[in-house]
Amino acid sequence: MSPGPLSPQLKLTLRSLFLACSNCKTKFSSASADSLCGACRNSDLPPLPQASTSDPDLLRAISLSLAGIQHLARIPETLDKVLEHLSQPSHSQLRLGKNKRPPPSPPDSPGEHPSPSDEEGQVLSAEDSDQDLPDPDIDTPRTQGEVEGLIQAVLNTLNIEDDSPSIEPAKNIFKRHKKSSCLFPAYEQLDDIIKSQWKNPDHRVQLSKRFTQTYPFPKECIDLWSSPPAVDPPVSRLSRNTTIPVADAAAFKDPIDKRLEGFCKSSFTASGSAFRPIFAIAWMAKAMEVWVEQAAQLIGSEDPTTDNILSQIADATTYIGDAALDAARLVAQASAHSVAACG
Structure with a gap:
């Protein structure tokens, strides 16, 4: 009678029993679950790992x-x-x-999270917070809403009504219309300044004594801005159509060339002289910023210097208004001479 099949549990038990040492081949007295004898087992044990202090990088990584x-x-x-x-x-x-005025948004970067x-x-960190703050030295562009707010404040202060034409009903009611924005008014007095210079383009630029006293600058700056550069007469004779002003007017034989040279010289002088009121406005406006800040701090106090600061602000605003008109007059002269030279 043949034996029956072995159960899986019995197969696993028989498979895990050893009759001899797998290393030295010494027979066991009885079946053992260990494949090594006691002598081989003690001699083949690997040394226990010792903590080494010779690798600081490994210790740092573990910490x-x-x-x-x-x-x-x-x-x-x-x-x-x-x-x-x-x-x-x-x-x-x-x-x-x-x-x-919103500050410029910083660019997205992984360091922000x-x-x-x-x-x-x-x-x-401290460096990240400094990067988020806007740089005060960089000019932040004004938004359209800020500019329109300033213009509307000017119109309200000077009691100037907005003369913009009313929007008529469109033929196409579904047509997209542009949003009307607040604009500076076209004042008649400002137009008269330009038109008066355009009527007489042949008049040479003559700076009055009032102009010289109102906008004093160093002589080297005035000569650089308003004195036309001189060119040697032999160089100017190379081209009859030259528009470069020269010191020797006799170099031009043709009357048309002489007239053209005069217009170009006057245009250069008018354009360069316009720098004086323009730069004066810039200096005066910067000083007004400081005066306004000082007045804002002194308002409500009994400091007698408050009235003095407010008086300076009023005088500065009058000066800026007059300087702007003088600059516009000179620019109008320069444009008139340019048109006359082309004709």
């Missing part, structure tokens, strides 16, 4: 890994602090409410 594991438990607390920081208004938003491993809930 950083353990530190990261310790911070895992603080992730919920850090996230709560991050959300609380984001919900509070930043310094740039507080300045936005005062200055009404807070790290969960920041200690004590610190989200941004």
